[in-house]
Structures are given as C-alpha cells and as structure tokens.
Amino acid sequence: MKDNNAKYVLLGLLSHNPMTGYDIKKSVATRMSYFWDLSYGQIYPTLKDLEKNKLITKKVEQNEKGQNRKVYTITDAGTKELQEWLAKPARKEVHKYEFLLKLIFGDQADFELNLKHIEEFKARNQRILQTMKLFEENVKPILNQSEAHFYVLLTVLLGKSISKASVEWAEDALKLLREHSGGEVKT
Amino acid sequence: MKDNNAKYVLLGLLSHNPMTGYDIKKSVATRMSYFWDLSYGQIYPTLKDLEKNKLITKKVEQNEKGQNRKVYTITDAGTKELQEWLAKPARKEVHKYEFLLKLIFGDQADFELNLKHIEEFKARNQRILQTMKLFEENVKPILNQSEAHFYVLLTVLLGKSISKASVEWAEDALKLLREHSGGEVKT
DNA sequence: TCTGCTATATATCAAATTGATATATAATTT
DNA sequence: AAATTATATATCAATTTGATATATAGCAGA
Numbered sequence: 001m002k003d004n005n006a007k008y009v010l011l012g013l014l015s016h017n018p019m020t021g022y023d024i025k026k027s028v029a030t031r032m033s034y035f036w037d038l039s040y041g042q043i044y045p046t047l048k049d050l051e052k053n054k055l056i057t058k059k060v061e062q063n064e065k066g067q068n069r070k071v072y073t074i075t076d077a078g079t080k081e082l083q084e085w086l087a088k089p090a091r092k093e094v095h096k097y098e099f100l101l102k103l104i105f106g107d108q109a110d111f112e113l114n115l116k117h118i119e120e121f122k123a124r125n126q127r128i129l130q131t132m133k134l135f136e137e138n139v140k141p142i143l144n145q146s147e148a149h150f151y152v153l154l155t156v157l158l159g160k161s162i163s164k165a166s167v168e169w170a171e172d173a174l175k176l177l178r179e180h181s182g183g184e185v186k187t
Numbered sequence: 188m189k190d191n192n193a194k195y196v197l198l199g200l201l202s203h204n205p206m207t208g209y210d211i212k213k214s215v216a217t218r219m220s221y222f223w224d225l226s227y228g229q230i231y232p233t234l235k236d237l238e239k240n241k242l243i244t245k246k247v248e249q250n251e252k253g254q255n256r257k258v259y260t261i262t263d264a265g266t267k268e269l270q271e272w273l274a275k276p277a278r279k280e281v282h283k284y285e286f287l288l289k290l291i292f293g294d295q296a297d298f299e300l301n302l303k304h305i306e307e308f309k310a311r312n313q314r315i316l317q318t319m320k321l322f323e324e325n326v327k328p329i330l331n332q333s334e335a336h337f338y339v340l341l342t343v344l345l346g347k348s349i350s351k352a353s354v355e356w357a358e359d360a361l362k363l364l365r366e367h368s369g370g371e372v373k374t
Numbered sequence: 375t376c377t378g379c380t381a382t383a384t385a386t387c388a389a390a391t392t393g394a395t396a397t398a399t400a401a402t403t404t
Numbered sequence: 405a406a407a408t409t410a411t412a413t414a415t416c417a418a419t420t421t422g423a424t425a426t427a428t429a430g431c432a433g434a
Binding site: 022023025026043045068 | 410411412413414415416
C-alpha cells in the first residue's frame with residue numbers, strides 16, 4: 001500500500017478514538033492546524049486503503065436521521081504500523097511563505113505595498129498566537145486526564161513561540177522599512 | 188497561461204538578472220531556502236511557458252565547452268505582470284512539521300524516541316540559524332549597493348527569528364519531557 | 375592516468391497533493 | 405419559509421514533488 005504521511009495521521013488519530021472521515025478532517029483542522037493539513041481527497045481514499053489492508057476496521061452506524069456514519073477503528077496491526085513509523089526519523093520541515101516571495105521582490109513594488117504585506121502577516125500571526133494561547137489554557141487543566149494531552153501541549157507551545165516571534169519580527173520589519181524609505185540620508 | 192507561484196518566482200529573479208534554469212534553481216535554494224522551494228519540474232516547463240507568452244526572452248549562448256546555456260531575460264510585459272502580482276494579497280503561510288506529527292502521537296511511542304525527534308529538530312534549526320546569521324553578515328555591508336539587498340535582509344531576519352525561537356522551544360520541550368517522564372509524583 | 379565525485383545544465387514523468395466541487399440531509403438562524 | 409451552517413462522503417482536474425535520465429567539464433586522489 002502507498003506510504004504517505006496521511007496514512008499515519010489517520011492511524012495516529014484513530015489510535016486515540018474511533019472516528020469518521022469527517023471527524024478526522026475536523027481534528028486535523030483544529031489540533032494540527034498550525035503544522036499540518038489534510039484534504040478529503042487524501043482522507044477518504046486512505047481510509048479505504050487502510051481498511052483493505054486491515055490496519056483499521058469499518059463499522060457503519062445505521063442512522064435513521066442523517067447520513068450513515070462510517071466509524072473507523074484501529075487494529076493491532078495498525079497500531080504496530082504506527083509505532084514503526086514513529087521510530088523513523090522525521091523529514092525536515094517544509095515552509096511556504098508566499099508573502100516573503102512578494103517581499104523579497106520589494107524593490108519592484110512601492111513602499112505601501114511592502115508595508116501592507118508585512119501588516120497582513122502580522123495580523124495572521126496575532127490570530128494564531130491567540131488561538132495557541134487559548135489551546136494552552138484549555139489543555140493545561142486536563143493534562144492529568146490523558147497522556148496524549150501532554151504531547152498536544154508541546155506542539156501548541158511551538159506554535160505559540162513561532163507565531164510570537166513572527167509578530168515581533170513584523171514589528172521590527174515595519175520599523176526598518178519605514179526608516180529605509182522615509183529617512184533622509186544624513187551628512 | 189497557468190498562474191502559479193513558480194511563474195512569479197521566475198519573473199522576480201529575472202527582474203534582477205538574466206539567468207538560466209539552473210541558475211534559478213541555485214538562487215531559490217540559497218536566497219529562498221528558508222521559505223520556498225522550486226523543482227526542475229516546475230522551472231523548465233514554466234520558462235517555456237513564459238517565453239511563449241513573451242514575458243521573458245531566450246538567448247542561447249553558444250558554448251564550445253559544455254552544454255549550451257539558455258539565458259532568459261525579462262521583458263517589459265513580464266515586469267508589468269510581476270508588479271500586478273506583487274500588488275495582490277499573499278495567501279497564508281503553509282507549514283509541514285513532520286516531526287510534530289510524530290511528537291503529537293508521542294503517547295504511542297517511548298520516551299527516548301520522543302526526545303530524539305526533538306533533538307533532531309533542534310539540530311536542524313541550529314544549522315538554519317547559523318546560515319541565517321552568515322547571510323545577515325554578508326548582506327549588511329552591501330546594503331547600499333542595491334535596493335534588492337534590503338528586502339533579502341528582511342527575509343533573512345525572519346528566518347533567523349523563527350529558527351532561534353525553534354531552538355529555544357526545543358530546549359524547553361526537552362526539559363518538560365524529562366520532567367514528565369522521569370519525575371515522580373509528589374504527595 | 376584513470377576513477378570517482380562534484381558541478382553545470384536541461385529535461386521528463388510517475389506518484390502524490392491540493393483545492394474545488396458534487397451530493398445529501400439535518401439543524402439552526404433570520 | 406428561506407437561507408445558512410454543520411454533518412458526512414466522495415471525486416477529480418490541475419498542480420507539485422521527488423526522482424531520474426542525459427550530457428559534459430573539472431578536480432582530487434590513488
């Protein structure tokens with residue numbers, strides 16, 4: 001079977017709770033919003049694939065009201081596969097900062113435009129920072145309830161640190177840019 | 188023609204200097220290493236496409252020794268297209284932290300494994316931090332030589348801030364993890 | 375000298391991913 | 405009553421990735 005990260009995200013999440021594809025999408029979009037993303041185009045085919053290979057099992061919940069929910073549960077083989085993957089070294093981080101792509105060509109644009117890109121980046125990171133602080137507050141009181149919470153906290157703390165550093169950079173960059181553009185050169 | 192970021196990376200780089208596809212690959216891999224990546228599979232087809240649409244022009248350098256170099260130069264239409272793109276708001280940042288994917292399922296692994304993932308992340312970021320410091324030192328003395336250098340500096344400063352924050356997080360996380368695993372619970 | 379390694383340079387392609395869209399129903403808001 | 409949001413599954417064209425193929429030059433070391 002194909003060996004992509006999506007496979008292990010699903011196994012990992014299902015190792016905590018049985019879930020539907022829709023649940024998984026939501027889970028990734030909240031818990032992992034800072035550092036990962038999965039589309040339905042990855043989730044549903046991968047669920048099929050995992051089931052075919054007996055790493056998870058499907059149970060169709062007959063629901064009178066609404067769509068039938070297909071709830072997936074991890075198997076022992078699935079748990080083993082997950083643990084083997086966890087033992088392998090991680091690949092290096094991948095980043096895409098589209099705004100830096102625009103900023104690095106800032107000499108081709110005018111001052112206000114460059115300011116705007118930085119300000120929008122700052123605003124995005126302020127929102128993320130707030131979210132991370134909220135997550136932190138929510139997880140800290142329930143740390144003792146489950147071993148898994150501790151690891152969620154670690155990931156949240158990285159998101160918090162980086163978004164904070166990003167906001168601080170933005171403030172410095174705005175200052176530097178204003179000096180660079182506005183400041184007359186003194187004798 | 189297709190409208191992807193690769194197109195604008197090429198136009199942006201060619202707005203500074205005429206280059207070959209190979210030069211572009213190297214340029215992205217150094218200047219932009221922190222925040223963007225382009226494969227040959229994007230570069231060569233996009234160069235063809237840009238030339239067909241007269242946003243760049245090709246000049247084949249007849250080289251007795253070695254392969255012929257195809258040097259591309261941006262046109263006025265290309266410059267205009269670049270500037271229009273620069274004026275549009277940037278999309279939000281995309282991150283992939285594979286090690287966090289492993290760490291967030293840390294309850295399924297053992298202590299040493301989780302430590303190892305954090306340590307490797309720390310090492311990666313220490314290397315990046317050093318590179319960014321080097322870039323900073325190299326660019327600062329030549330800031331007055333070209334307007335473009337100032338914008339490169341801004342991007343380098345963000346890479347520096349974030350890799351520094353990442354190293355610091357790693358140190359805190361290692362401490363927290365050791366406490367979490369090793370510390371006996373007191374009355 | 376020749377062997378292997380690195381650098382220059384262009385090019386392609388299978389496999390994976392993205393982002394959008396389609397379908398259907400329930401619940402909630404206006 | 406209509407519109408919007410939420411739940412839930414599914415597909416697919418377009419794009420991106422990562423690897424590989426091809427060819428030549430230059431250099432280090434055995």
